[in-house]
Amino acid sequence: MPTSLHDVSAPAKLNLFLHVTGRRADGYHLLQSVFTLIDWADTLHFETRAHRQHDGGLSREDLTTPLPADDLVLRAARALQAATGHAGGAHIAIAKHIPAQAGLGGGSSDAASTLLALNRLWKLKLSLEQLAAIGLTLGADVPYFLHSAHAKQATAWVEGVGERITPLPANLEPARLLPGHALLVVKPDAGLETAAIFRDPALKRDSFAATITGFAADPGVGSASEEKPNDVEHNRDRGAQSFRKFLLEDSRNDLQPVAQRLCPGVTQALEWLNSLGLSGRMTGSGSAVFAWVAPEMHVRARFSSTAIAVPDQMQSRWCRSLDVHPLAHWA
Numbered sequence: 001m002p003t004s005l006h007d008v009s010a011p012a013k014l015n016l017f018l019h020v021t022g023r024r025a026d027g028y029h030l031l032q033s034v035f036t037l038i039d040w041a042d043t044l045h046f047e048t049r050a051h052r053q054h055d056g057g058l059s060r061e062d063l064t065t066p067l068p069a070d071d072l073v074l075r076a077a078r079a080l081q082a083a084t085g086h087a088g089g090a091h092i093a094i095a096k097h098i099p100a101q102a103g104l105g106g107g108s109s110d111a112a113s114t115l116l117a118l119n120r121l122w123k124l125k126l127s128l129e130q131l132a133a134i135g136l137t138l139g140a141d142v143p144y145f146l147h148s149a150h151a152k153q154a155t156a157w158v159e160g161v162g163e164r165i166t167p168l169p170a171n172l173e174p175a176r177l178l179p180g181h182a183l184l185v186v187k188p189d190a191g192l193e194t195a196a197i198f199r200d201p202a203l204k205r206d207s208f209a210a211t212i213t214g215f216a217a218d219p220g221v222g223s224a225s226e227e228k229p230n231d232v233e234h235n236r237d238r239g240a241q242s243f244r245k246f247l248l249e250d251s252r253n254d255l256q257p258v259a260q261r262l263c264p265g266v267t268q269a270l271e272w273l274n275s276l277g278l279s280g281r282m283t284g285s286g287s288a289v290f291a292w293v294a295p296e297m298h299v300r301a302r303f304s305s306t307a308i309a310v311p312d313q314m315q316s317r318w319c320r321s322l323d324v325h326p327l328a329h330w331a
């Protein structure tokens, strides 16, 4: 019976676009977004503790950056104990690599990987739906990370406050839409607090709500079922092209104008990308921004002797979007 799990990955996410389409009665904002995972991850290690002590038998060790005392990893473990009555504990070590207050979802991903790891280690056998319900109490992005591990597909169309998740059809996956492209992710030193953006009176809250089915051109839906195989391919291709255009040109991050006002580093990072001929966009509630980089430029930039110089007060990283969550083999 395994009593430990080592090198458990918790990858960062990017919001390829983010529209605010309304507001719930409790004040939370309704969003539409495409989430994808990237190869920038925290690493967690879990060891079971046999007996609950005064602290619930839970302890955490920060291997890199110090985290808040009651961080999302411990809160996820405690929420799982509370939901199941499990009497065992765990020691969790975490090597933090994803920058905080970046819109990269590091804390939420740590929480999701913790729920998946402890569900396994403690043999709780909770379903995806049960884990996602616990996850949503910890953060709106946690259900997405859980679903991406179960769907065996990283990219998803996400709605509500983050609880309505539809895996993207294969023809709309970023790796197919932008083959060979890399992502240049830039994080200004200054971070941004999510709550400050959502409470700003200037935030645009009335974006038009799109539908993913319109892009998918699924041959099994509506009139498409009458199509011949060639038409099906043609329609899929057309759907993929219009989705690509939507992602790159016709969508935006509605949180970005407020973020740029609150954090000059966001504008500086976007301007730097612009000076390289790249069109950048913020992820989530910032402050990190990203740009898709065509294969030619990616190769040139990585291997030329005059490597791209990153301005002071920001860090940059070349990333790839992941086809599958690193823990997908557990599903």
Ligand SMILES: C[C@@](CO)(OP(=O)(O)O)[C@H](O)COP(=O)(O)OP(=O)(O)OC[C@H]1O[C@@H](n2ccc(N)nc2=O)[C@H](O)[C@@H]1O
Residues within 6 Å of the ligand: 015, 027, 028, 029, 030, 031, 102, 103, 104, 105, 108, 138, 139, 140, 141, 161, 162, 194, 195, 196, 198, 283, 284, 285, 286
């Ligand atoms: C914006 C997104 C997009 O993926 O992620 P990040 O970029 O922060 O990672 C998420 O919706 C972040 O959701 P979540 O992780 O729950 O945000 P929190 O920091 O807990 O939210 C702080 C506060 O922002 C407001 N808030 C948050 C989410 C939302 N859909 N509407 C809101 O109005 C609420 O007042 C909430 O109390």
Ligand SMILES: Nc1ncnc2c1ncn2[C@@H]1O[C@H](COP(=O)(O)OP(=O)(O)O)[C@@H](O)[C@H]1O
Residues within 6 Å of the ligand: 067, 068, 070, 071, 072, 073, 099, 100, 101, 102, 103, 104, 105, 106, 107, 108, 110, 111, 194, 284, 285, 286
């Ligand atoms: N394990 C964790 N990793 C990072 N931040 C955490 C963690 N647990 C709690 N937090 C808190 O949550 C906040 C938001 O998490 P973060 O990973 O920065 O997400 P995002 O940048 O996507 O909003 C952080 O500023 C930090 O105070």
